[in-house]
Amino acid sequence: MTESPVHHEPPIYRRIADRLRDQILSGALSDGDRLPGENAIMAEYGIARATARQALAVLINEGLAVPRRGSGVYVRLFRPIRRHGSRRLSREQWGQGRAIWDSDTRGRSYTVDEVSIERTPASEQVARVLDCDEVWVRRRRYSVDGRPVQLAVSYFPADLVEGTAVTLPDTGPGGVYARLGDLGYSPVHFTEEVRARMPQPGEASLLGLPAGTPVIIISRLAYAAGGIPIELNEMTLDAASYVLQYDFDA
Amino acid sequence: MTESPVHHEPPIYRRIADRLRDQILSGALSDGDRLPGENAIMAEYGIARATARQALAVLINEGLAVPRRGSGVYVRLFRPIRRHGSRRLSREQWGQGRAIWDSDTRGRSYTVDEVSIERTPASEQVARVLDCDEVWVRRRRYSVDGRPVQLAVSYFPADLVEGTAVTLPDTGPGGVYARLGDLGYSPVHFTEEVRARMPQPGEASLLGLPAGTPVIIISRLAYAAGGIPIELNEMTLDAASYVLQYDFDA
DNA sequence: GTGCGGGACATCTCTAGAGAAATCAATGAT
DNA sequence: ATCATTGATTTCTCTAGAGATGTCCCGCAC
Numbered sequence: 001m002t003e004s005p006v007h008h009e010p011p012i013y014r015r016i017a018d019r020l021r022d023q024i025l026s027g028a029l030s031d032g033d034r035l036p037g038e039n040a041i042m043a044e045y046g047i048a049r050a051t052a053r054q055a056l057a058v059l060i061n062e063g064l065a066v067p068r069r070g071s072g073v074y075v076r077l078f079r080p081i082r083r084h085g086s087r088r089l090s091r092e093q094w095g096q097g098r099a100i101w102d103s104d105t106r107g108r109s110y111t112v113d114e115v116s117i118e119r120t121p122a123s124e125q126v127a128r129v130l131d132c133d134e135v136w137v138r139r140r141r142y143s144v145d146g147r148p149v150q151l152a153v154s155y156f157p158a159d160l161v162e163g164t165a166v167t168l169p170d171t172g173p174g175g176v177y178a179r180l181g182d183l184g185y186s187p188v189h190f191t192e193e194v195r196a197r198m199p200q201p202g203e204a205s206l207l208g209l210p211a212g213t214p215v216i217i218i219s220r221l222a223y224a225a226g227g228i229p230i231e232l233n234e235m236t237l238d239a240a241s242y243v244l245q246y247d248f249d250a
Numbered sequence: 251m252t253e254s255p256v257h258h259e260p261p262i263y264r265r266i267a268d269r270l271r272d273q274i275l276s277g278a279l280s281d282g283d284r285l286p287g288e289n290a291i292m293a294e295y296g297i298a299r300a301t302a303r304q305a306l307a308v309l310i311n312e313g314l315a316v317p318r319r320g321s322g323v324y325v326r327l328f329r330p331i332r333r334h335g336s337r338r339l340s341r342e343q344w345g346q347g348r349a350i351w352d353s354d355t356r357g358r359s360y361t362v363d364e365v366s367i368e369r370t371p372a373s374e375q376v377a378r379v380l381d382c383d384e385v386w387v388r389r390r391r392y393s394v395d396g397r398p399v400q401l402a403v404s405y406f407p408a409d410l411v412e413g414t415a416v417t418l419p420d421t422g423p424g425g426v427y428a429r430l431g432d433l434g435y436s437p438v439h440f441t442e443e444v445r446a447r448m449p450q451p452g453e454a455s456l457l458g459l460p461a462g463t464p465v466i467i468i469s470r471l472a473y474a475a476g477g478i479p480i481e482l483n484e485m486t487l488d489a490a491s492y493v494l495q496y497d498f499d500a
Numbered sequence: 501g502t503g504c505g506g507g508a509c510a511t512c513t514c515t516a517g518a519g520a521a522a523t524c525a526a527t528g529a530t
Numbered sequence: 531a532t533c534a535t536t537g538a539t540t541t542c543t544c545t546a547g548a549g550a551t552g553t554c555c556c557g558c559a560c
Contacts, residue, residue, distance in 0.1 A: 011513060018451070025450075037540060048515045050300070053541085061311050061461065063448045069541045070522030080445060086336075086498035101375065101443065101469065187500050194494040195330060196446035196464045198313045200275075201268070211311065214446045214464035214489065239464065244444040246496050248336035250437050258521095261543060287510065298545045303511085319511045320552035 013051050016041060017058035024064050024075055031077040035065055063212030063240065076210070080243040081105045081144060085192055103243050108144050115139040119158055126155050129221065130229050134158035138176070141206075148207050149241040155232040160185065185230050187222035194218050196239060207238050214239040263301050266291060267308035274314050274325055281327040285315055313462030313490065326460070330493040331355045331394060335442055358394050365389040369408055376405050379471065380479050384408035388426075391456075398457050399491040405482040410435065435480050437472035444468050446489060457488050464489040 010018070020036075023029045036044070041052035056073050059065040067073045082103045122135045135155045142150035156176065160183075180186065199207070199215045207215070216239045222231040260268070270286075273279045286294070291302035306323050309315040316326045332355060367388045377383055385405045392400035406426065410433075430436065449457070449465045457465070466489045472481040 013513080021451075039540075049517085051514055054513085056541095061448065062450070067541065068523080071524075071540065073541085078447070085496055189497065189499050191495065191497040194444060194466075194496070195492070196466050196489040197328070198311065198462050198464065200312070201271075212448050214448065216444075216446050239446040242445070245441065246335055246444070246498075247439065247441040248496070248498060249439050263543080289510080299547085301544055304543085306511095317511065318553080321510060321554075323511085 012045065012047060013054040014058065016045060016052075016055035020055070020059055021062070021064060024059070029075050031075055033075045035059070035073040035075060037072050060210075061212045063210075063214075065212075066210040076240075078240050079104045080241055081108065081110075081149075083237075083242055083244050085244060085246040086190075086248060101243075109146075111143045111146075113141045113143065115141055122155070126232060129232055130155060130157050132157040132159060136161050144241065149238045151203070151206060151236040153234045155234075156180075157230065160230060180224075180230060185224040185228065187230060188225050189223040189227075190220055191223075192218055192220045194244065199236075203236055207236070209238055216242060216244070218244075262295065262297060263304040264308065266295060266302075266305035270305070270309055271312070271314060274309070279325050281325055283325045285309070285323040285325060287322050310460075311462045313460075313464075315462075316460040326490075328490050330491055331358065331360075331399075333487075333492050333494050335494060335496040336440075336498060359396075361393045361396075363391045363393065365391055372405070376482060379482055380405055380407050382407040382409060386411050394491065399488045401453070401456060401486040403484045405484075406430075407480065410480060430474075430480060435474040435478065437480060438475050439473040439477075440470055441473075442468055442470045444494065449486075453486055457486070459488060466492060466494070468494075 029035070035056070038049055038052045038056070041047070041055060042049055056065065056067070060067055060073070064076060065073050066076045080103050082105060117136065117138045119134060119136050122130065122133055126135060127133055135158050138154040138156070140152045141148050142152065160180070161176070194216065196214050196216050199209055199213070203209070203215055216237040218235040218237065220233040220235065221229055222233070224230045279285070285306070288299055288302045288306070291297070291305060292299055306315065306317070310317055310323070314326060315323050317323045367386065369384060369386050372380065372383055372385045376385060385408055388404040390402045391398050392402065410430070411426070444466065446464050446466050449459055449463070453459070453465055459465070466487040468485040468487065470483040470485065471479055472483070474480045
């Protein structure tokens, strides 16, 4: 019977992390505040450097703190901006349009960088969804106040876009969507798949994500009338920077 | 000019992690497979135990591996199940209803545990959203194949529920929603806010989440006709277990 | 066979120390 | 005033080792 229901006291590094987390979540420490560093923790608890580091690593992996080499470890709070999936509220804005929890877009600059656009053979998955072999791929990066927060990859069926007389990099006024609309391929329906996971190294460096920040991945498929898929948009969002909003009727 | 654009070679632990990640993502290692352990890595690269551990910690924090004490470190892949926000497809199921990426619900048992239901004063945030001072709070836990994957907390305005003759724990056939429907408070509109972050320790232990798994948080607000809020549902999902689906018209 | 014990092996916690690398403020030269 | 350097501080990387704790399997007693 090793089934002794003994309450193992958590290890030191975890208790230190718990203490610090309490201070952060209770508001005793706020956004940019500096946490006690390795040396301070070593001294205060009389432990080795590696153990003090382990305590801080807990908070860093939880996304509550960000280390800055040569400087210190700092509290990190969230100020997500809102992304509307279906924007169709109103009816007194469904409860006066009040956000359930707060978010913040005011006074921020929101910029879009065109990264690349090119024609390539479609991957297996994209081909299956878009029902074509060649696609135009368009990559963008969205930034808020200069910090990148979103990567987007759009896939357009090549045969469909080719009908637009203008080749894709030079789309003319209104962009690709206007040209598609000229051909009668305006989007009338969207499906979105949303998932979240930890970023891969490439995503983390492109978005400048500190440890402990998940990404939200949105796969949006746009359909023209008749159920014809016209765009697959894969978006990778810094989860700390976004809150998604959807609204729909029963 | 310390601005030398020198390409610092990444540290050893990171290169090891990169190698292992490649093997996982390329499919050379698959779902339950065992990764080389601390001792194997120490021997192979001739490094100290702590450094080998650091390499494995990278993958663990990325959610690609799960350590099992006394046993080893194992590859972890995702088999999310689908959660429909607005289920209103059809029109040949919008491209034959095919999922953009794969997910898997077949052959899994999906169970719901009623954890608690009680009447309490509303918190400030809940009071503001639901426009009332007292609420009924209902807590549930959802499991797939015995593993908990979702926690849900529902808030109902107390004054509204009280009109239902039956007190809340004993709602009769059809549950709370049927009783609310009897009073003409059927939900006609929903708003959902979706965000993702790393779990707090309580959430992690309740959901049995290994390191590197974010949670998705859905705040769903249901409105009856006239814009009257009748339920706030706060759901905490294991991000590795879920993919959300929304669909809507332009 | 069933169950129990023990050993091999794995991860986990922690110590002590050292040098590298980045930041930041103060100092000093121009 | 501006710029470069220097030094203190801080995090980062890594070594070497030890004991604790959990898992797994094999063999032994029943």
